[in-house]
Amino acid sequence: MTQLTAITPDAFAQRNWQRYNSYAFAAHLHFIPALVTELSKLVPALPLGFIQHEAQFQLVALTALQPDSNLFVAPDGRWLAGYVPALLRSHPFGLARPEGGTEAVLCIDEASGLIVAAGAGEAFFEEDGQPAQSIKDVMNFLARVEHDRLLTQxxxxxxxxxxxxxxWALTVKHNEAAIQVSGIYRVDEATLNTLDETAWLALRRSAALPVAYAQLFSMNQIGVLEQASVTQKQLRSAPPPPSPLFRQPTPTLKDIGFSFSAEETLRFDWE
Known part of the structure; x- marks a missing residue:
């Protein structure tokens, strides 16, 4: 579990940070929380579903059907799908509320390996103790993510x-046997289509209908997981390149025939 540390001038004035250049940190995530503001980019790229946490359901993008695996992180750390979910783009930062506090504070994962000595990377704070512009950008991005997370929920x-x-009745193959996947949910299309006018209008007013249809449309992408599994096997069995001079970039699913919207840059902005 990620351990976040609050970023304060006392603790981080003499330390810097650098941006990630690998998605290896997400290699164990078989689902990623999804936001309503990114549905148009998620639907063509990944299947969407729901997982249950205590008494609530949560909208997620599925990256595998087996725990502790992510079929869209290549062995060299590249992201293989055509869109990077917003929750990944905030790495290694996060917001947390101190116990008894009301305001969320900016934190960082100290185990990320992205905290460096002063003089390298980017500063957390200016000389006057104010957050550096890049840190302000991170805070703004995370504030928008939190706003959209609440709206999504x-x-x-x-x-x-x-x-x-x-x-959602799903199966995976293991040693030629079909194994039932549990814990993933979907929209009940039959019930949706038989709602009375009052219930339908209530969903429309709550802005829940676009989420329902996005999840249903995205189910066609479940086959992308199988293709991604094949790609992973190919990448892991391929011999290493003879020389860095001749190294070929890891192919994305787009390269092998899947046409998704592109999200290639690593930055803290909203798209």
């Missing part, structure tokens, strides 16, 4: 209240 709660979330 509100729409999912509306779908749950309307009894529109049901188990």
């Amino acid at each position: 509100k729409t999912v709660d509306a779908l749950q209240s309307a009894n529109l979330i049901q188990p």
Whole structure:
């Protein structure tokens, strides 16, 4: 579990940070929380579903059907899908509320390997103790993510209240045997189509209908997981390049015939 440390002038004035150049930190994530503001980019790239946490459901992008694996992180750390979910682009930063506090504070994962000595990378603070511009950009990005996370959860709660979330019957092959996957949910399309006018209007007012249809449309992308599994096997079995001078870049799913929207840059902005 990620351990976040609050970024304060006393603790970080003499330390710098650098941006990640690998998605290896996400290699164990078989789902990634999704936001309503990125649905148009997620639907063509990844299947969407719901997972249950305590009494609530959460909208997620699926990157594998087996825990502790991510079929879209290449062995060399490259991201293989055509879109990088917003929650990944905030690495290694996060927001957390101190116990008893009301305001969220900016934190960083000290185990990320991205904290460096002063003089390298980017500064956390200016000489006057104010956050550096790059840190302000991170804070703004995370504030927007948190706003959209709350909005997303509100729409999912509306779908749950309307009894529109049901188990998704999925299977994976292991040693030629089909194994039932549990813990992943989908929109109940049949129930959605039979809602009365009052229930339908309630969902429309809560902005939950776009989420429902996005999840249903994205189910066609479940086959992308199988293709990504094949790509992973090919990449892991390929011999190493004879020389860095002749090294070929790791192919993305787009390179092998899947056309997705591109998200190639690593930056803290909203797209």
